[in-house]
Amino acid sequence: MARAQDMLDEAIVLLTNAGQNKLADRLTAQREKFFFTSLAGVPLANKVKKAGSELSADGSESNIAAVEALVVQIEDKADAPGTVLT
Amino acid sequence: MSSNVYFMDARSDSADTSLIAKTTTVFDAAGLDKLISPGDVVAIKLHCGEWNSSAYLRPVYARAIADRVKELGGRPFVCDTTTLTYSPFSTRATELDLLLTAERNGYSSAVLGCPFIVADGYVGTSDYRVDIPEGYLLKEAYVAQAIAAADVLIALTHFKGHGMGVIGGALKNLGIGAQSKRGKFNVHMGGHPKYGVGAAVKFDESFVVDKEKDIEWELIEEACPIGLFKIREDNTIAWDRDKCMTCLGCLGVMNPRGIFQPNQMLFDATDIAIADAALGVVKTVPKVGFVTLAIDVSPKCDCAGFSDMPIVPNLGVFASTDPVAIDQACVDAVTASPGIPGSLSEEMGVEAAGERKFDLAGAAIEGLSEQTTINTAVVNGLGSRDYVLHHVEPVGREKFRFPFDERPTRKRFARMFEKFQPFPFDRHNGHGYNRLPEVDIEAVKPHDGPTVGTHSHAAYHGDGTSHGPNGHSAPENQWHPGEEGTHSHSTTHEH
Secondary structure (H helix, E strand, O other), X not given: OOHHHHXXXXXXXHHHHOOOHHHHHHHHHHOOOHXXXXXXXXXXXXXXXXXXXXXXXXXXXXXXXXXXXXXXXXXXXXXXXXXXXX | OOEEEEEEEOOOXXXXXXXXXXXXXXXXXXXXXXXXXXXXEEEEEOOOOOOOOOOOOOHHHHHHHHHHHHHOOOEEEEEEOXXXXXXXXXXXXXXXXXXXXXXXXXXXXHHHOOOEEEOOOOOOOOEEEEEOOOOOOOOEEEEEHXXXXXXXXXXXXXXXXXXXXXXXXHHXXXXXXXXXXXXXXXXXXXXXXXXXXXHHOEEOOOOEOOOOOOOOHHXXXXXXXXXXXEEOOOOEXXXXXXXXXXOOOOHHHHHXXXXXXXXXXXXXXXXXXXXXXXXXXXXHOOEEXXXXXXXXXXXXXXXXXXXXXXXXXXXXXXXXXXHHHHHXXXXXXXXXXXXXXXXXXXXXXXXXXXXXXXXXXXXOOOOOOOOHHHHHHHHOOOOOOOEEEEEOOOXXXXXXXXXXXXXXXXXXXXXXXHHOOOOOOOOOOOOOOOOOOOOOHHHHOOOOOOOOOOOOOOOEOOOOOEOOHHHOOOOOOOOOOOOOOOOOOOOOOOO
């Protein structure tokens, strides 16, 4: 499994356990995209995993907002045309 | 057998240790000056940078090489080549676009002191075919015409990472950069029955284009320059993949949506082919030398329309006649260096000195190797991974004086200043300007802010208001210069 997908899966589990199923579902929808099967998604996957970890320890509004902001970033970047490979 | 690589680091404290001076110093130290005979046409091949990239080499490095070539009696030109179509918004795929991009990035004859040429013509079909029976995968290459026609080629390379090539070094500057567009199709495995995009990628035939939700749906149907995609009536996508020439125009549209799943073989095969195509260039041009600057080592190539923070500090400039050795030396230097905090090398967990950086921080997909191209170039006989690194000493400041007027200061400026004296000696008792005789210098040095109050006339916001203490308009009783000297009371500022 790709490195970014691994991290994303951990984030999805953390969010699900924290009762944030909608956020987890939004990440699941991105999981099979090139962004996460390639290395491009590693930094954001790592960030959302860390934010998910903080959220699972403290379900405050600010921690939810932090995860949501990352999910929005992921949705934007994962769908962006123009991925440069060469 | 070991090859020689000449190196100067990126530190500088004098004119002769500037990176520009070091570029020509290592050029000479590596014997590249000996390659050039009077009258030789010298192609200086570089990457002029994509639109909005910012880590590409400043044009002054090419200018310095071009000037040196002219000193040696050669006729230089600087060149780049048209790219594949690269995603939907490429900026260098035709000569017209490449020249617009190059000029925006500073590459013009006025800057370079010699012409800037698109070496493979308007569409990228001006080239020279060369057989390479020694090739590991390719058996022919298509070298850009202007490069193939030159007497000497100097590959002036910016060393960095690359999504597909993993590293962008001297080999890639030849194996991709010196190929025509037709040659680039070859290197990227266009039409290859196993490794080409048409053969290798996993295509999701069930993918449905939702025209309501995907406002860029037209990009999908129009992603191929020869029209191999069609959106059917049921909104699924038909792809005539057998005719795919691997122009990469569609990847940037198809990959993010999951319509394509790229196959690692395509990437690995291209990295191998780069080495073979580079051999084709060396077989075509009679004399070839390499200068590589390992500065602004961004994780992705200058062909991306952005430049991320460098993954390692600036390392220096290398020169050699062996493209394999110089690339290996650069890879080794990057590996030995600590990564820059906050850069992609840290995010990928390879920031420690001694860690290979590009396999994760350069490559687009996992499993690629920064050694593939280098190793293939050993196999096809292009050069050696073994090298001796020679640390070159500066050659003295004299050589790097401003060349247009080397006279001492008085001889340069005395007569001019008699006519147009820029210093107002006639004002303020010969002191020239309205200034206080003395101020409390220590008062503005504390790291936590000044220990004197804000001037009553200070400071001017863009909207015309004065900020005064604590962001409010200044009170009437504030200090004015010349009124009562400096104040020494402290004020707390909030930033």
